[in-house]
Amino acid sequence: MAAIAQGTFGASVTISVVKPTISKAVRIVLTDPSGNVINSVDYTNATAKDGQPVGTLDGTTWKLAAADSTAIQAKLVDALKGTGHALSANNTLTADQQALIAQTTFGNQVSVKTVAANPVKDNEVQLSFVDQQGTSLGTTTLTKAATDKTALETIKAASGSDPTSTNSATLKAAYDALLTKAGVKGYYTTDLTADQLKANLAALNAAAFGQSVKLVVAKIPVKALASSFTFFDHAKQDIWNYKDFPINYLEDANGKRDSDTNFSKQLMTDTNLNGYAGNVVSDASVNNALKAQHLDTIYYAAKDDGWWAAAGTHLASGDFGTNGSLFADSMKGKTIYVYKVTLTAKANDNTVALDQKGNLDTPLLDKDGNVTIADAPVKVGLKYTQVSGAPKKVTLDDAKFGAKSLASFYNN
Numbered sequence: 085m086a087a088i089a090q091g092t093f094g095a096s097v098t099i100s101v102v103k104p105t106i107s108k109a110v111r112i113v114l115t116d117p118s119g120n121v122i123n124s125v126d127y128t129n130a131t132a133k134d135g136q137p138v139g140t141l142d143g144t145t146w147k148l149a150a151a152d153s154t155a156i157q158a159k160l161v162d163a164l165k166g167t168g169h170a171l172s173a174n175n176t177l178t179a180d181q182q183a184l185i186a187q188t189t190f191g192n193q194v195s196v197k198t199v200a201a202n203p204v205k206d207n208e209v210q211l212s213f214v215d216q217q218g219t220s221l222g223t224t225t226l227t228k229a230a231t232d233k234t235a236l237e238t239i240k241a242a243s244g245s246d247p248t249s250t251n252s253a254t255l256k257a258a259y260d261a262l263l264t265k266a267g268v269k270g271y272y273t274t275d276l277t278a279d280q281l282k283a284n285l286a287a288l289n290a291a292a293f294g295q296s297v298k299l300v301v302a303k304i305p306v307k308a309l310a311s312s313f314t315f316f317d318h319a320k321q322d323i324w325n326y327k328d329f330p331i332n333y334l335e336d337a338n339g340k341r342d343s344d345t346n347f348s349k350q351l352m353t354d355t356n357l358n359g360y361a362g363n364v365v366s367d368a369s370v371n372n373a374l375k376a377q378h379l380d381t382i383y384y385a386a387k388d389d390g391w392w393a394a395a396g397t398h399l400a401s402g403d404f405g406t407n408g409s410l411f412a413d414s415m416k417g418k419t420i421y422v423y424k425v426t427l428t429a430k431a432n433d434n435t436v437a438l439d440q441k442g443n444l445d446t447p448l449l450d451k452d453g454n455v456t457i458a459d460a461p462v463k464v465g466l467k468y469t470q471v472s473g474a475p476k477k478v479t480l481d482d483a484k485f486g487a488k489s490l491a492s493f494y495n496n
Contacts, residue, residue, distance in 0.1 A: 108132040111193035112160065112185060116169055120298070122198065122220040123163040127156050132190045139186025146186035153182060160196070166267065168212060168223035168296075169198040200296070209235040210296040213268050215303060216280065224266035228293060235291035248288050259301065268301070270360070275302040309357040309365050311461035313348040314439050315382070317425050318467040328444055328467055331425075333400050336378040339489040341404060351377050352461075359457050367453035370429035370436060381426045382468065383490035388419035388477070395421035395475065410487050411480060421475040422493045425468035429453075439465035 091097040109128040115121055127138070129152060139148040148156065157177045164170060172178050177185075181196050188194040204210045207228040213221045224242075232238045240246055242265060245258035252274070259273045273281070280300045291297045316328040335341045351357070356373035357365060374380040385403075390396030399420065405412050429436045431453035437444040444465040449455050476494050478484055487493060 113195045125159045134191035146183040148186045167220040170201040206294045222266040222268040271301040308461045310464045335383040335490045337381040338378040363457045364454045367429045386421045419479045423475045424494045427468045437465045439463040
């Protein structure tokens with residue numbers, strides 16, 4: 085950085101570089117015929133040692149062992165899938181490519197040039213999509229229509245719009261159509277830099293039949309459906325009414341105990357509840373997330389300090405042990421109530437509700453059992469209901485004090 089800062093226009097600056105070291109592996113970098121990086125693969129074997137060549141020298145020819153050749157070729161062919169490139173005409177390692185890899189030492193890297201899998205014909209134009217780091221994502225080859233005079237006309241027709249437009253909505257629609265043709269999902273133009281958009285525009289305007297056009301696209305950011313989850317026991321308050329009692333410390337179906345905040349974070353990142361803005365999350369996805377995070381059934385406990393010898397204060401983290409025992413020593417001899425509650429997401433049901441400042445009346449899922457992921461995540465309240473039967477009342481004598489989970493109290 086200092087060398088560059090001291091440089092002057094019209095002069096040159098020398099920068100020292102080092103080879104990347106990949107411990108006990110050789111990195112094989114795959115490039116297109118022009119030298120652009122497509123993908124890379126790290127290869128190692130049981131005898132790999134840094135500084136040792138991958139292959140052996142047979143006279144004046146470097147060769148790979150049969151097992152190494154087979155394994156490396158399989159990895160490289162897999163890395164080239166969907167890129168529009170191949171190792172060779174029949175997608176196998178050539179003798180020259182094998183020799184390059186064989187003489188490379190473990191801990192270093194080697195570049196292997198590929199060929200176009202399906203050369204672009206004189207009446208075709210190929211679109212090759214890469215991400216912002218230059219990694220190949222996929223290609224589509226478009227065929228000239230009888231009335232097309234330029235390759236750009238063919239591209240515009242395939243897009244159903246205009247990928248050279250300065251209107252963001254028009255540009256997005258055009259690229260969406262072209263990316264779909266290339267089988268590329270999860271990318272768009274919205275987050276491209278001004279220079280990347282300018283380069284794409286220049287490439288499209290210079291498009292010609294019989295050639296490939298490289299276009300840069302950006303990864304669509306993944307959005308979370310929810311910014312938080314709160315947990316409640318939707319229990320009877322009296323003969324006529326129900327009340328949602330907050331559960332701040334709980335045990336999941338797998339016997340893990342933690343705060344509602346930490347379980348909320350765990351659920352927020354579940355892949356069933358994440359996607360791109362505009363994606364739909366169904367009731368089945370919500371239930372899959374609850375099950376995957378072991379939160380479809382949960383347990384919690386309360387002290388025997390309520391009115392008329394009933395459950396009162398919920399047990400918090402400090403009431404549980406940290407030395408292998410379920411409970412803290414202060415709980416010996418105390419009487420507690422153990423609750424088992426479950427939840428199933430349903431269409432148009434406020435069991436899973438928007439948590440609007442404590443108001444849990446609005447169902448998260450519509451009449452079809454769906455909710456759309458928005459740019460801004462929402463707060464969600466989960467209203468569990470007790471399984472049939474009353475909570476279990478337990479006095480923590482010496483025998484019961486050694487239990488390992490709340491579930492063991494309730495289910496046994």
